[in-house]
Amino acid sequence: MTRFARLTLAFAALAILLASPPAHAGKSDNSLVFASDVVPESIDAYFNNVREGVVIAHHVWSNLIYRDPKTGEYKGELATAWRWIDDKTLELDLRQGVKFHNGDGFSADDVVTTFNFVSKPENGVVTQQNVNWMAGAEKISDYKVRIHLKAPFPAALEYLAGPDVIYPGAYYMKVGPKGMSEHPVGSGPYKVVDYQPGKLVSMVRNKDYFKDSPLGQPTIDKLEFRLIPDLNTQIAELMSGGVDWIWRVPPDQAKQLATVPTLAVTAGETMRIGYLAFDSTDETATPALKDPRVRRALNMAVDRDALVKSLVGEGARVIDTACFPAQFGCTTEGVTHYGYDPKKAKELLAEAGFPNGFETELSAYRDRPLAEAIIGYFRAIGVKADLRFMQYAAIRDLARAHKMPIQYTTWGSFSINDASASVSSFFTFSADDLNRDPEVRDWLKLADTSTDPAVRKENYKKALDRISDQAYWLPISSWPLIYAYSKDLSFTPYTDEIPRFWQAKWQ
Amino acid sequence: MFTFAVKRLALALLVALTVSLISFFLVRLSSDVAAAIAGPSATAADIEAIRHHYGFDRPLPVQYLDWLGHTLRGDFGDSLYFRKPVLGLVVERMPVTMTLGAVSILFAIALGVPLGVVAALRPNSWIDRLALAVSVIGQAMPSFWFGLLLILYLGVTLRLLPISGSDTWRHFVMPAITLGYYATPAIMRLTRSGMLEALSADYIRTARAKGLRYGKVVGKHALRNAIIPVVALTAVQLGFVLGGSVVVETIFALNGMGYLAYQSIVQNDFPVVQAIVLTLSAFYIVLTLAADLLNAWLDPRLRAVSGA
Numbered sequence: 001m002t003r004f005a006r007l008t009l010a011f012a013a014l015a016i017l018l019a020s021p022p023a024h025a026g027k028s029d030n031s032l033v034f035a036s037d038v039v040p041e042s043i044d045a046y047f048n049n050v051r052e053g054v055v056i057a058h059h060v061w062s063n064l065i066y067r068d069p070k071t072g073e074y075k076g077e078l079a080t081a082w083r084w085i086d087d088k089t090l091e092l093d094l095r096q097g098v099k100f101h102n103g104d105g106f107s108a109d110d111v112v113t114t115f116n117f118v119s120k121p122e123n124g125v126v127t128q129q130n131v132n133w134m135a136g137a138e139k140i141s142d143y144k145v146r147i148h149l150k151a152p153f154p155a156a157l158e159y160l161a162g163p164d165v166i167y168p169g170a171y172y173m174k175v176g177p178k179g180m181s182e183h184p185v186g187s188g189p190y191k192v193v194d195y196q197p198g199k200l201v202s203m204v205r206n207k208d209y210f211k212d213s214p215l216g217q218p219t220i221d222k223l224e225f226r227l228i229p230d231l232n233t234q235i236a237e238l239m240s241g242g243v244d245w246i247w248r249v250p251p252d253q254a255k256q257l258a259t260v261p262t263l264a265v266t267a268g269e270t271m272r273i274g275y276l277a278f279d280s281t282d283e284t285a286t287p288a289l290k291d292p293r294v295r296r297a298l299n300m301a302v303d304r305d306a307l308v309k310s311l312v313g314e315g316a317r318v319i320d321t322a323c324f325p326a327q328f329g330c331t332t333e334g335v336t337h338y339g340y341d342p343k344k345a346k347e348l349l350a351e352a353g354f355p356n357g358f359e360t361e362l363s364a365y366r367d368r369p370l371a372e373a374i375i376g377y378f379r380a381i382g383v384k385a386d387l388r389f390m391q392y393a394a395i396r397d398l399a400r401a402h403k404m405p406i407q408y409t410t411w412g413s414f415s416i417n418d419a420s421a422s423v424s425s426f427f428t429f430s431a432d433d434l435n436r437d438p439e440v441r442d443w444l445k446l447a448d449t450s451t452d453p454a455v456r457k458e459n460y461k462k463a464l465d466r467i468s469d470q471a472y473w474l475p476i477s478s479w480p481l482i483y484a485y486s487k488d489l490s491f492t493p494y495t496d497e498i499p500r501f502w503q504a505k506w507q
Numbered sequence: 508m509f510t511f512a513v514k515r516l517a518l519a520l521l522v523a524l525t526v527s528l529i530s531f532f533l534v535r536l537s538s539d540v541a542a543a544i545a546g547p548s549a550t551a552a553d554i555e556a557i558r559h560h561y562g563f564d565r566p567l568p569v570q571y572l573d574w575l576g577h578t579l580r581g582d583f584g585d586s587l588y589f590r591k592p593v594l595g596l597v598v599e600r601m602p603v604t605m606t607l608g609a610v611s612i613l614f615a616i617a618l619g620v621p622l623g624v625v626a627a628l629r630p631n632s633w634i635d636r637l638a639l640a641v642s643v644i645g646q647a648m649p650s651f652w653f654g655l656l657l658i659l660y661l662g663v664t665l666r667l668l669p670i671s672g673s674d675t676w677r678h679f680v681m682p683a684i685t686l687g688y689y690a691t692p693a694i695m696r697l698t699r700s701g702m703l704e705a706l707s708a709d710y711i712r713t714a715r716a717k718g719l720r721y722g723k724v725v726g727k728h729a730l731r732n733a734i735i736p737v738v739a740l741t742a743v744q745l746g747f748v749l750g751g752s753v754v755v756e757t758i759f760a761l762n763g764m765g766y767l768a769y770q771s772i773v774q775n776d777f778p779v780v781q782a783i784v785l786t787l788s789a790f791y792i793v794l795t796l797a798a799d800l801l802n803a804w805l806d807p808r809l810r811a812v813s814g815a
Contacts, residue, residue, distance in 0.1 A: 038771075040590045041589045041590065042589075042590065047590070070654065196762075197589075197599075198600075198762045198766075198767070198770075199672075200761045226671075226672070226760070227682065227762075228671050228760040229757045229758075229760060229761060229766065229769070229770075230757055230758045230760070232655055232658070232758075233655075233658060233670060233671050233758055233760060235757065236655075236658045236662055236663050236670050237670050237671055239608065239663050240662055240663045240666055240670060242669070242670055242671070391773075391776050396542075397539050397542050
């Protein structure tokens with residue numbers, strides 16, 4: 001090797017060694033980088049259906065109503081007061097002096113423009129469930145609006161406090177959903193300063209955020225959402241200081257991360273519930289499932305406590321209901337609890353005419369070890385289930401065509417704290433109703449549309465009791481979410497799976 | 508040569524057509540595309556309306572010809588997930604993938620050629636065995652595993668290089684090593700065998716007898732002749748590298764076509780999946796054609812074998 005070549009190599013090595021990557025600042029410059037594995041297809045809150053989109057929306061835009069996650073109490077955010085004029089008309093008084101990030105003042109026009117646009121199906125809002133309860137909005141005065149409902153819908157407040165955010169009307173009509181996604185403008189605690197599709201969203205603290213907001217005032221100056229598809233890469237970035245916060249850490253890796261002195265690991269329960277759904281219709285691919293004794297046997301065959309302890313993890317609890325226990329209307333009173341009793345399960349199967357069990361299929365799109373464990377429990381009582389592990393959309397198609405008799409699946413209720421977002425999604429004769437029980441349907445329709453809380457609770461109770469008595473589902477547990485972040489960060493998780501970075505601060 | 512080129516071009520077009528057929532039918536047969544467009548909360552009536560609106564109820568050959576016609580005009584349709592023209596999405600992501608591909612192949616050449624030369628100069632020695640070991644490991648080790656090892660040691664432990672993203676040239680170092688290492692063995696082995704053949708040739712013996720420096724004999728005379736088939740192989744390896752970018756871009760969070768392919772498959776975004784399969788196949792076909800033509804130009808015997 002020539003002298004020149006040796007010198008060149010040495011210089012290159014030195015250059016690489018000396019030019020270390022710039023360390024991410026985090027605490028020192030009051031910024032926070034959080035990473036996830038999914039990027040919203042659009043930043044516009046009404047045109048994406050991923051959790052990350054919901055998280056960004058809660059930081060960039062404001063709602064009319066705020067639900068306090070600790071107390072469950074509804075407080076005014078962009079609204080200061082509200083009242084039901086009748087069971088299909090909600091009138092709200094609006095807060096004065098709020099400005100959007102582009103300087104436009106907030107008024108009734110913005111509420112009316114936003115809701116009249118998103119409530120029209122032809123405008124193509126992706127999550128129709130969030131908006132299709134609205135008939136439209138009407139301006140009463142500059143700071144008073146009425147929202148008209150298509151039908152009585154008591155969960156309206158929950159949606160107004162959740163996914164239904166308010167846009168600057170004039171700006172939105174000018175730029176449309178595409179423009180709003182490319183250059184988001186809201187009135188929230190953070191404003192977007194850089195958006196690179198498929199890569200990152202950078203936000204800075206809104207210094208003009210209205211002082212009376214029930215959210216409080218944010219303290220972290222800069223937020224950056226980064227897309228990192230691979231979990232191992234996320235963990236590597238967290239350990240090297242490249243990011244400050246990640247979530248959805250699997251329990252086994254959480255244990256290892258908890259030993260890293262610079263990191264904190266927290267498990268928080270979420271509204272997501274995991275369950276098996278049995279197709280008990282006449283078209284079911286496994287006729288045995290039409291017999292409630294068979295379904296009850298399957299419920300008794302699974303040791304849910306053991307499953308939760310070993311496979312679901314800390315923060316989860318066994319559930320007996322077709323809803324998340326804290327949701328309004330979700331009650332365990334009178335609900336049948338099926339304990340782990342494989343002997344009794346076999347007796348029930350024999351009584352139903354299947355002393356030697358039967359064959360069936362079980363689908364799953366996630367949590368494969370859990371699905372396999374359940375199959376093992378079934379096998380112990382003679383029921384041989386073949387696992388079909390595939391994409392959610394493919395399973396949904398098969399189930400709707402009655403070609404998938406048992407599904408292991410989960411449901412997050414879009415973080416809506418009302419039973420109408422969980423149990424009613426599956427038992428009111430929609431495409432996803434695999435049981436078609438008219439009594440349950442009628443009780444749920446009454447519960448979903450009554451504005452009397454007592455009537456709602458009574459009818460949800462009746463429906464949930466029958467669902468558990470008939471064992472239409474095998475409810476398993478709530479799902480925890482494990483967060484890992486820098487130890488210097490003060491962060492509190494909530495059950496709605498919405499990290500509130502406006503509350504976080506560096507210690 | 509002209510006849511050979513025309514025949515190869517015709518074959519390349521046939522391959523491209525076959526790939527388009529396979530990718531089209533595989534996507535249509537793998538899932539209900541109307542349901543994918545309609546979304547999770549759609550009713551059966553909604554899905555049927557969409558099926559009719561997009562023409563999915565027509566016979567598959569008719570759908571294929573319609574799709575082919577649009578594709579040839581550069582219209583790949585709109586992404587179901589991003590709701591943007593597919594062509595725009597693919598073009599937007601292409602620079603990252605091309606950069607990664609180019610840097611990876613440069614790494615493969617920078618590692619493979621010197622290793623091959625050294626192995627040929629000392630056949631059956633420990634250096635030769637070491638080069639072989641490097642080659643075997645490169646072929647056998649999964650790229651995602653190698654990538655994670657690099658992240659662990661160079662990113663987390665030593666903090667020498669950034670772990671994810673594509674903002675600077677330094678972000679491409681680990682991904683390029685990961686991807687390039689997979690292409691290295693073939694280049695190394697071909698260089699080695701080419702060098703062994705060249706070093707035993709008469710003109711090399713003559714050059715040494717004339718008293719030329721050893722380095723000049725190896726570098727100027729032997730390597731120059733041995734490297735010719737490696738150039739053609741590199742073109743083919745570039746095609747493999749582009750295909751392997753799906754995994755590497757996902758691990759290193761590079762916003763390229765490979766990651767777009769991964770996202771699209773997960774989201775059932777079939778127009779994007781089809782477009783990417785077609786684009787990467789087209790690249791590979793063009794590179795293979797270029798390699799064939801280059802080889803035939805350099806070695807006329809190949810033209811005779813193929814009947815040109």
